[in-house]
Amino acid sequence: MLKLINVTTMIGEHQVIHDVSLQIARGDFVALLGGNGAGKTSLFRTIVGVLPPAKGRIEFKGEEISHIAAHKIVGKGIALCPEGRQLFPQLSVQKNLMLGAYHRKDKKGVEETLEQVYGLFPRLKERYKQMAGTFSGGEQQMLAIGRAIMSKPEMLLLDEPSMGLAPLVVEGIADAITQLNQMGITVFLSEQNAQIALMITHRGYVLENGRLVLEGLSRDLITNEKVKKAYLGT
Numbered sequence: 483m484l485k486l487i488n489v490t491t492m493i494g495e496h497q498v499i500h501d502v503s504l505q506i507a508r509g510d511f512v513a514l515l516g517g518n519g520a521g522k523t524s525l526f527r528t529i530v531g532v533l534p535p536a537k538g539r540i541e542f543k544g545e546e547i548s549h550i551a552a553h554k555i556v557g558k559g560i561a562l563c564p565e566g567r568q569l570f571p572q573l574s575v576q577k578n579l580m581l582g583a584y585h586r587k588d589k590k591g592v593e594e595t596l597e598q599v600y601g602l603f604p605r606l607k608e609r610y611k612q613m614a615g616t617f618s619g620g621e622q623q624m625l626a627i628g629r630a631i632m633s634k635p636e637m638l639l640l641d642e643p644s645m646g647l648a649p650l651v652v653e654g655i656a657d658a659i660t661q662l663n664q665m666g667i668t669v670f671l672s673e674q675n676a677q678i679a680l681m682i683t684h685r686g687y688v689l690e691n692g693r694l695v696l697e698g699l700s701r702d703l704i705t706n707e708k709v710k711k712a713y714l715g716t
């Protein structure tokens with residue numbers, strides 16, 4: 483479904499992604515692991531067209547998307563739930579959600595997706611009129627995921643959804659992400675929290691200094707000595 487071939491990304495003079503190649507099949511649930519500054523956010527921004535690659539090729543469903551503008555890539559079926567949520571704190575829950583559907587013309591379909599989001603996160607429904615900025619970190623993360631779902635993506639990129647959240651809250655978010663994958667959405671999940679990511683995903687890639695250094699099944703990575711030492715603190 484998604485294919486990166488020798489992708490290199492620059493921010494100004496600084497090369498942040500080095501020659502990355504990877505493939506994700508439809509329905510897959512894949513982790514992108516790496517410490518702070520490894521390049522996880524840069525890689526996601528490259529995929530969704532915010533930070534186009536300097537070299538290499540990105541394909542989605544067989545079509546080259548390497549140089550397609552970000553606002554058009556959403557319409558092709560990839561949604562990014564960005565690091566740090568990036569909500570509109572002064573807007574209501576429902577208005578934040580509807581922003582995720584801005585490019586959709588099918589009003590009825592949008593309403594159906596909204597009900598799906600509310601089904602997945604009943605707390606958002608209970609408080610649909612409340613200002614997003616008054617929510618707890620966990621609720622804001624649910625809202626950010628909900629907003630990404632509103633675009634009806636076939637593939638969802640989640641950038642560090644566990645960041646700054648208490649372990650119990652992280653569990654709830656992890657369950658919701660697992661449900662989304664079970665509903666048929668292909669998920670690419672970036673995490674510094676390798677423990678939670680490897681518990682729920684099928685496969686994973688490890689990124690260091692903008693380079694992929696390891697890949698494998700999540701159940702193998704979780705026992706890999708290098709991963710244990712660098713990311714699991716054991």
Ligand SMILES: Nc1ncnc2c1ncn2[C@@H]1O[C@H](COP(=O)(O)OP(=O)(O)O)[C@@H](O)[C@H]1O
Pocket residue numbers: 493496498516517518519520521522523524525
């Ligand atoms: N706007 C920017 N300008 C310059 N360098 C940046 C910018 N954003 C990120 N970087 C650099 O790119 C590298 C990768 O960062 P990032 O993609 O944010 O990693 P991660 O998401 O894994 O923490 C880091 O070395 C970081 O300092």
Ligand SMILES: [Mg+2]
Pocket residue numbers: 522523524565641642
């Ligand atoms: Mg990041």
